[in-house]
Amino acid sequence: MRQIFASLWFALHSAGQNFRRNLGVSLAGVFTMGLIIFLVGGSLLFTHSVDTVLQGQEQNASHLKIYLSDNASLAAITNFESRLKTDPRVISVTFETKDQAAHQASQNPDIASALNVLGSNPLPASLNLNVRKLTDLSQFNAEAKATPIVDSTTPTDYNSDVISKLNTVITVIEWVGAIIAIILLTISIVIIMNTIRTAVYSRRTEIEIMKLVGATDWFVRWPFILEGMLGGLLAAIFSGAVVFGAYRLFVQAAQGNLLSVPFDVRYTVTLLIVLLVGGVAVGAFGSFLGVRRFLSA
């Protein structure tokens, strides 16, 4: 036990000492790492915001009007409506009668006068469907077409073109965000590895002596890994704070605009935790790689 504490103390002490002694190199490392963490965090938050806005749009687009045939019996309609209501993919279903449809359409004076001229109501009754996911719409459209009580000439108001485009945009934005984050993480690992390698190089005599007198590899490694973790933590704290501040400003600036961005507290907190843990992990991993070369013999 005493030995473990002594090892830990030695590692912590020499990590801190090295960080201070090579303050210039350490701070340069923290700065670059911080910049990258800021970019990662920023791009993730930006992607998330765009995603949220688009999902809002998606929600608006997730409506489907199923037009019913004029000779459909009320029992059959009720039956179809209750079947849709029990479907887990569906948020809500409302029934719109021919009269309601006519009333709704009459708000446009041209249509109102056309209806007057006709003397009868050509507008069909409909079931207005609100679904959870945009991608489910095409299935409901297909299902509606196969249902006998549905108007066979114009079964639904489904517009596959707009919906699939919106879907593609969301997917692309999510992927681009993820790829940018991965690229930035890789760059940061390489930078940390080189920063640590410079630090290790300036201490090669110490490592050589440690190996000569019979210190284990992990004993040599730990101070460097702790030093990397310390750098990663500092970088994550600073850049996390900057990302948080920038996000608040962004949300405030977007307020009142057409696409207002909601301030997502849960996502932000999760992201800050991920940045902290990620900064520490990346710092540790970069150090591990940086010191490896000097331990090979």
Add this chain to the structure above:
Amino acid sequence: MSVAVAERSSAPPQHALRPVISFHGVSKVYPNGTEALRDVDLAIHQGDFCFLVGPSGAGKSTLVRLLIRDEAPSTGRIFIDGQEVSRMSHRKLPKLRRKFGIVFQDYKLLTRRTVAQNVAFALQVTRPGQRHLREKVEEVLWIVGLEDKLDKFPDELSGGEQQRVAIARALVHRPRIFLADEPTGNLDPDTSWGIVQLLLQINHRGTTVLMATHNREVVDLVRRRVIAIDNGRVVRDEAEGSYLREGTATL
């Protein structure tokens, strides 16, 4: 230069049945094709004091590097304390290296640490949490004659004193074998003589000492076992030898 060699052990070294170091048909060829050692057979017993002599590039340093398994031999087997080191796994090396105390021509001291800290470092990194650290460090610095320089930095010491610090650091964990690779290479004759006397004193306490050297005067004065290496081969192994073959100008 005084010939008053540190007193020699009155009794001959007690040779255990098993040598503490043994080489069996060891060769070392580097990837670039250089043959550093060729078919070396050697046995060194507990308590021996050996000089390893030969021109630069003869293979002395390679032999030292093979001993501490800084390198592995191309062929042949090496045993330390009955343990085969030529095929030892990387994980076991720290334990092997704790059997050795090693000093080099360039001292390898940490310039930002004091004399006492340099010596303590060897214990801190191999036996963290060691009790009575300060006493152990002071004791070993007393042995090398630097008890009044504990808080000096290496830069404030002479070359000979720096080598003594390196010796103290190599001694502090009580090694079985003491390896000195050209320890007097950077020192003037008087200082060199002081270092050799210190090594003889260490040997007198029972530690096996192997000293690779170019220092002809020292070897000729001390008259201990001489292993001469030339072109990677052991060309001579004498119990009380001189730097050059008696009566000749060759190794």
